[in-house]
Amino acid sequence: MGVSMATAEYWVDRWERQQRRYAIHREERFAVLADVAEYATRDVARPLLLDLGCGPGSLAARVAGRLPHAEIVAVDRDPLLLELARTHRAEAARYVEVELGAAGWVEALRLDRAPDAVLTATALHCLGEDTLALIYRHLAQLLRPGGVLVNADHFPAGGPAGPGLAAHLGRRRMARTLAGDEPDWASWWREAAEDPELAHAFAERARRRPATSPGNALTFAAHARLLRAAGFRSVTCVWQYGESRVLVAFA
Template identity: 65%
Template sequence: MGVSMATARRWVERWERQQERYALDREERFTVIADVVEHATAGHSGRPLLLDLGCGPGSLAARLAARFPDAEIVAVDTDPVLLELGRTHHPYAARYVDTEIGAGDWDRALGLDRPLDAAVSTTALHYLSRPALLRTYRRLAALLRPGGVLVNGDHFPPAGPACAALTAHVGRRRAERSRTGGAEDWESWWSAAARDPELTDLFTERARRPPAPAARDTPRTVAHHTELLRAAGFREVTPVWQFGDSHVLAAVA
């Protein structure tokens, strides 16, 4: 089910542009996440071990590999299309693992031989229900070394409807000023990729897999996630960056 480098490059580059439609400050958010990892790993001997949760086609893993060339990065996702694109386009950035975050003993597939220095994620954990997210946070707290960090970049709207509307408006207006509204959207990217003959086998495998159950009671706000992170055993939790409802939230084990 392998794909050529040219095909992988084309679809990953289109993925990058498509994602910018939904996260205008995506590059800055990636940079802030790397800044937190840099701080957490400074002064620690040995090769840093990083886990990328919901890695997609390796966007964040590739940036972390460029910033931390000595790090070992394990990148996790359950989508065979995105994983193969990442393995092909960013083959040296990470060791890619096919496992469903939060499902059963998902972490056994990681093959870790020592505690994590950092776990990172962008726009990948928001689909988990409150119980599943709490289980995932607890497992990550156990996998991280003392002083290690979990860094999550995502959209966290405020609890109040007035403030939620305000932060959404700020983000929307900035996107309009940056003229990103015409970028390819999520649905059109997937529809176009499914028509590529080189990806047919991967889409067949994708169709075989049961869809993720629709999660209810998904934690949305920074306060909700902070509550769950503390309940999971993280010592300290703080936002380190925000624009509109886009945040980077850091938790110290």
């Protein structure tokens, strides 16, 4: 039994609204990701893009709108979020259920050529540092020469004064952005679990869900060190507000 379009649309809309709590200037960040992908693939007739930790297809849908000639492979481990994506945003990408960093995860993508860009938004901070380092090594080998990894996420500031200031800027900007009836992460999952139409997806999610990842709180500098150690040539920040940044690494 699948999810109806109306149900998928409702829960994806609720997802988009709750994510506004956690990604400063979320639409602007998505636009920057698409800008970098557009630039990196400007001479490619049919670009291949990967979207890591795609959730219900938020980033894939926006990039597909900007780059309709691109092929997007969107990856996540959560069967519930992928079912919402496949129902509500079926045309945006080919969706693959796989756990990033697990044995054989790259082969499970079934790619017919090297990707031109790997995009990810508010996802890689959920991975432990060792898993992240492994994924960076895999991506450095997977991307075509000159390809890019573009990561929009939270990067805690370094130094004695930076973290407090960056966090304060983020909190103040969020307070000005939220409009009122915005669910948070916990309430979205709690409310979605009560929808009978999603019961089968929650049951599958419970059956497949691996152990909780420890996550990471790596600074931008720490990510840059891991990326260079993995084989990326250079790393730069192309957008920032407080702890929220868009990192670009060149293969």
